[in-house]
Amino acid sequence: MNKIYKVIWSKVKNQYVVVSELAHSNGKQSRTSRNSIRSRIAALVVCGAIAAFSAFGALPTSSAYAAGAEATAGQYIAIGGANSSDGYYDRNTRTYYKYYTGSDNKPHKYIFTQTKQGNFWVREGYTIDIVNNPRFGGDDAGNPDKEIIINTYKGEGADSNGLVQSYQNVQESMNINTLNGDKLFSTGTAMYGGAVNTSSTQVTTGEEYIINEGKTAVKSNNIGQYFHAATYNEKTGLYSYKGKVVSNENLYVISGQVGVFTTTANGNEVYTGDVYGRNNEILMTGVKENGDYVSYWGAEVVDPNATIGSMTVSTLQGKFDEVDSSIEKIHKDDIKQIQVASATNGGTIGLQTNGEFNEDGTAKGGANVPGTITITSEGGTGGDDVRIKFANEKGSFTVDAGSKVVANNGAGGTDLESISVNGQTFNVVGGAIAGQIDSEGNVKIQQGNKAPVTIGKVSDxxxxxxxxxxxxxxxxxxxxxxxxxxxxxxxxxxxxxxxxxxxxxxxxxx
Structure with missing residues (x-):
């Protein structure tokens, strides 16, 4: 019967202690559960708490969390770049195998496993599932060299001794981007173990790390600017950076040094997001039985029989924090106001989202909803009726609005002199009507100040x-x-x- 170990805060001892819980191996993993998990796996983002994985018991304050160690191949569930010639052949099972030494200093059997995406050495009792899904790309750091993700599945009676494992809060991309540029994630809790896409399990200054959601590549030539040692306090058993305590999930061990990434070169802000490897892995951290931190390239371990009874409050709270964050992101996309602006022969009507919020909760105003409508008046000249055109980048349509009629005043400003219909002018006669017969008998009439009009001729x-x-x-x-x-x-x-x-x-x- 295997044990899983967790580091929790003891109110009695006022320090972190390591406790154990049983991880039962009985029961088969259902195909339904496996398929469900496979369908859910997308870009896995890790932000969880730290677990332990060998012996158990209370740690002296002076030794807990005191140093960093490197994870070895025998602590991993799956290792890429496998070559069958490196192992032995079992004629009975017709499989190749080899042994790696775990953290318990005992040899553990690994089976040569072939996939379409490459070959792996997989710990006996476990199976793997490979999916293509780049965790980053398109930003300053470029695309990963390998775009695969390893999912591991624990079978009945699997040998889990000596493995590096830790509970993690898992965020899964929902593939939903808000108008204000935020990404929505679902959140869950799972056990994670070591899995690497290449033959190297090293976490050293010679590796490449991707931070800031794919925007920054930390390499050997600049790692000293982005990765900084954390200061350990023997009294509290906590690490800090620049005088501020650092949460366990933001600590990493690189080349044996416990430290943090910063969001900028030589910056003061601790990076709290996900750390990826150039080969599409996720960097995680666990704690050994002696209190040493261990960072490793991780993958989810699907084990329906695993329990989370000793999960820390901070780990559970991390899930709710992500839910709250998603609610806030969605609220940013709510409509703040309808924007109306005038333009030549018309104007525009658009919708603006809330965006960020002030401390009092007032929306500052964020991105505009795509598809702002431009309204333009057309026609009304050359005898054509007026049309109202509604258009955006997707298309347009027009609505007939009838004729454009303009009344023109006379010189006095009070008399109606003419009417223009769709640009064509028609005179309007007004004023008193008078008539006269000239000396030649011509009969003429006149209205207002208009010129007389001859309507006939008389004789006497x-x-x-x-x-x-x-x-x-x-x-x-x-x-x-x-x-x-x-x-x-x-x-x-x-x-x-x-x-x-x-x-x-x-x-x-x-």
Missing amino acids: WNVKSGQINGSTLTLTTENAYDGNPKTGTVTIEGVASTNYVDGKDALNVK
């Missing part, structure tokens, strides 16, 4: 003289206006003159 004929000849009367007429003709005649037939009447009257019998 007067009889100047007349002459009767028998029964025919001829009248001479003259037009009162200066029109053409000026004079004229009118002939009337069948007219009886007085002489004619008198003559007829003489014939009457008297």
Whole structure:
């Protein structure tokens, strides 16, 4: 029966002590559980607490956490770059194997395991699953040399003695990026053990470390600027940097030196994020039975029978801190305000997110929601009706808005002189209507101050003289206006003159 050891804070002794718990080996790992875990594994980000892994018991304050040690191959579950010729051949199982010495100073059997992504020596009783998933890339540090992640699975009766293992809070990328540039992670707790993608398990100043979420590559030529020794306090059993106590999960051992990474070269701020290797591994830290810190390249150990009964409060709190962080990140993307701005023939309407918050909780204003709408008025000239155009980078559409009508004032500023419809002007007649007949008989009318308009012509004929000849009367007429003709005649037939009447009257019998 195996034991798992944890370092916890003792309120009674007022110091850190190492305690043990049983890690049962009975029971088979279900395929459902394994598949579920495989589907969940993405970019694993480690931020958890420190566990121990050999003997147990209370440590004297003077010796606890006093030094750093290097993890050896025998403390790893899986080691890459394997060559079958380096081991022995078992004719019964038809497998190659070799032995590595664990932290318990005992030999442990490793099985030669072939995968499509490379060959590995794997501790007997464990299996591995290789997935392609780069943990960093596209930033200043470039892409990893290997893009694989090793997942390890503990089988029934697996030999876990002498392994380096530690409880870790695990953040799994949800592949969700917020508008304000934050990434969302799910969080869980798991046991982690050693697994490396190459044949080297070294954690030395000669290796390359990726920090600041892939933005900074720490190499042998600048590691002295980014990795700094931490100061150990024998009374408290804690490490500090620049006078500030450093959480255990942010301590690493490189070339036997316990220290911290800083966010900038020779900086004062301790880096609290994930530390990756050039070959896509994650750097973790455990504690040996003698109190020495050990850093190693880690992978999740899937063991359904493992317990976490001795997990420290700080480890559990780390999970809730990540949940709180995700809630805050999501709230940053809530809409703070609708932004309206004017422009030529229109304007824009956009949405701004909350972004960061002031100490009083007031949103400062962050990224704008993509797809700001530009509104433009078109048409209204050359006889075309007005159209309203709505557009952003994805496309546009227009809405008919009818005609553009403009009323134009006259010189006095109070009279309606003309109306423009879609750029075409139509005069509007206004004012009192007057008329006149000129000397030539032309009839003209006028409204307001507009020019007179001739609507026709009249004549005024007067009889100047007349002459009767028998029964025919001829009248001479003259037009009162200066029109053409000026004079004229009118002939009337069948007219009886007085002489004619008198003559007829003489014939009457008297």
